[in-house]
Amino acid sequence: MQNLIEGAALVAAPDVLVAILASAIYGLVIGALPGLTATMATALLVPVTFYLSPIAAVATIITASAMAIFSGDIPGCLLRIPGTPASAAYTDEAYAMTRKGQAETALGICLWFSALGGIFGTLALMVVAPALAEIALSFSTFEYFWMALLGLMCATLVARSSPVKAIAAMLIGLLIACIGMENPAGTPRFTFGLSDLLGGVEVIPALVGVFAVAQVMRALLMPEPPPLPRRRFGSILAGQWGLTRRYPKQLMRGNTIGVIVGVLPGAGADMAAWISYATSKKFSKEQAKYGTGHPEGLVESGAANNSAVASSWVPALLFGIPGDTITAIAIGVLYMKGLNPGPTLFTENASSMYALYLIFILANIIMIPFGIMMIRTSTLVLRAPRAAVMPVILLLCAVGAYAIGNNPFAVLLVALFGCLGFVMERNGYPVAAMVLGIVMGSMVEQSFVSSLIKSDGSLLPFVERPISGLLAALTFTALLWPVGVWVVQRLRGRRLRPSGAAE
Amino acid sequence: MRLSDRVSGAALVALGGLAAWGGSRLPAVPGQDVGPAVFPMLIGFGLIACGLMIALGVGHAFEAPEEEGGGRSWWHGLWALLPPALLVLYMLLAERIGFLLMAAAMVLVVALAFGARLRLALPLAVLAPLAVHLVFYRLLRVPLPEGLLAAPW
Known part of the structure; x- marks a missing residue:
């Protein structure tokens, strides 16, 4: 209780409140602009967080990411262009509702159920994280190794991409993490004699390059999205309570899937939305209506992606293992601010943790009024020409990269990662997997090598310890999952083909 | 720059080969079995395997069908x-x-x-x-x- 009050006092500080408000607006605007993702919004925020107090810094990241994940739904509804990848799963459904003249309801569902999902995810974070912290205290390097590896494997299961390419992308990330002398032996590796590379490749320039510069590059080759027809919106929240009463099961299922996917290291909001939309369709009584503007799937997946935003902080706070690309950034900020992730965070820094929960809840509550304002002004915001937005983004990339270490080399890194991200994305290699590889590379190696030293070179203890064995099993499931899917598809295809031929 | 899977797979094989080769040349730490060379070599071999599989079209079925950008010239x-x-x-x-x-x-x-x-x-x-x-x-x-x-x- 004492901690809760202290946490509330931390959040009530004026600089934190200002940070929450400012980053809420920032997140809503960036998320709503097609092509500017929630990850990009957070990555560009990092240089700013350098100069804020720890709680204010965490607050900007949380608020901006939660808002951006919601407001990515707006252009999805109105233009059929997802504002963030997490909205892509149900963009067609939302747009179909708009075409049926139910734009208000569709946007209202996205807003209302995003907020509900976010709050549920926060509650799950509050319950799950401290409980897991008890278990995590007994984790040794063996468990950490498997946790990190599991995170990497989950990151390769991203929807709609070849698992082989995803693993390759992850390996590229791990290889980049090898650069420098931050390895157990302290040997400079792949530095090519450049002193700038001795410290390794920083994550933030890589993220800014891959998610922001590459996006500007891609936008240069794409035609401008169609302007939004001016429209006046009716009541946004009308009928949402009715929908909540009508689809309580879907809401809870979406929330739960979001939490589970979020807690898994390496899998975040994007994956939660795809999975829950698919489950929703599978278990629905009105499957035929899906894709024609049916609210059921929207309810479920809209809640799922926002609850994943909160719960993906569980592995981040407990183990320093990112739940998704946004928390990969957040972990960097946590370290920078002296809130080093780890199970002891919940005992030693309990008041900061309560502050973090409160910020999440606050962010999801103010999402509703701010979201309504955003929807009402969206016709204006979405009219902002790309020619005005993109130059500013590129300028922010340059200044932000420079601001992190006052090192011009970081700007070069941003440019290089921009090119790399652009080429990878074009050829179907998921960049998120590479980013998580960069983030977790040194952790995987560190825990692997120190485990091997402890076990005198024997591999047996990696699977002998109970939790470590369980994590190993999960990791291999994630690795073999695509093979299973492929086999099932093959078998089913073979069964279908003869019957099809007989008809 | 859209490359065929063969080209990008071959590039990965080359990258993996370089990583494994570069890793194998790193000095070992005396008295320790697992030196700085192990990790880059593992990654290198992994990349070679992935590159080969990609070049052979394994896993292509999982990819979303890509929309074509239209007949723009290459210099665009x-x-x-x-x-x-x-x-x-x-x-x-x-x-x-x-x-x-x-x-x-x-x-x-x-x-x-x-x-x-x-x-x-x-x-x-x-x-x-x-x-x-x-x-x-x-x-x-x-x-x-x-x-x-x-x-x-």
Whole structure:
């Protein structure tokens, strides 16, 4: 209780409140602009967080990411262009509702159920994280190794991409993490004699390059999205309570899937939305209506992606293992601010943790009024020409990269990662997997090598310890999952083909 | 730049080979079995395996069908190199000619590349660098190079 009050006092500080408000607006605007993702919004925020107090810094990241994940739904509804990848799963459904003249309801569902999902995810974070912290205290390097590896494997299961390419992308990330002398032996590796590379490749320039510069590059080759027809919106929240009463099961299922996917290291909001939309369709009584503007799937997946935003902080706070690309950034900020992730965070820094929960809840509550304002002004915001937005983004990339270490080399890194991200994305290699590889590379190696030293070179203890064995099993499931899917598809295809031929 | 899976797979095999080769040449740590060479070599072999599988088309069925960009000529794709090129220029020149001028030039070029009219691009090139300078230099105290033109604050 004492901690809760202290946490509330931390959040009530004026600089934190200002940070929450400012980053809420920032997140809503960036998320709503097609092509500017929630990850990009957070990555560009990092240089700013350098100069804020720890709680204010965490607050900007949380608020901006939660808002951006919601407001990515707006252009999805109105233009059929997802504002963030997490909205892509149900963009067609939302747009179909708009075409049926139910734009208000569709946007209202996205807003209302995003907020509900976010709050549920926060509650799950509050319950799950401290409980897991008890278990995590007994984790040794063996468990950490498997946790990190599991995170990497989950990151390769991203929807709609070849698992082989995803693993390759992850390996590229791990290889980049090898650069420098931050390895157990302290040997400079792949530095090519450049002193700038001795410290390794920083994550933030890589993220800014891959998610922001590459996006500007891609936008240069794409035609401008169609302007939004001016429209006046009716009541946004009308009928949402009715929908909540009508689809309580879907809401809870979406929330739960979001939490589970979020807690898994390496899998975040994007994956939660795809999975829950698919489950929703599978278990629905009105499957035929899906894709024609049916609210059921929207309810479920809209809640799922926002609850994943909160719960993906569980592995981040407990183990320093990112739940998704946004928390990969957040972990960097946590370290920078002296809130080093780890199970002891919940005992030693309990008041900061309560502050973090409160910020999440606050962010999801103010999402509703701010979201309504955003929807009402969206016709204006979405009219902002790309020619005005993109130059500013590129300028922010340059200044932000420079601001992190006052090192011009970081700007070069941003440019290089921009090119790399652009080429990878074009050829179907998921960049998120590479980013998580960069983030977790040194952790995987560190825990692997120190485990091997402890076990005198024997591999047996990696699977002998109970939790470590369980994590190993999960990791291999994630690795073999695509093979299973492929086999099932093959078998089913073979069964279908003869019957099809007989008809 | 859209490459066929064969090309990108072969590139991965080459990268993996280089990583494994470079890793194997790293000095071992005396008295320790697992030195700095192990990890790069594992990654290298992994990349070679993935590269081969990609080149052979394994896992292609999982990919979403890609939408074609239309019949643009190949040099149109070179436009994409403009942003990283500008970043490199920024790195090289910002110290000498100063943040404000460099940023203004960058914004102007990108805005024009996106098809902005001068009516939009010119005011943007003046206002955006000033605003960014104000936020980063005054509020966040990031040292931005002054160069030829210092900001009025």
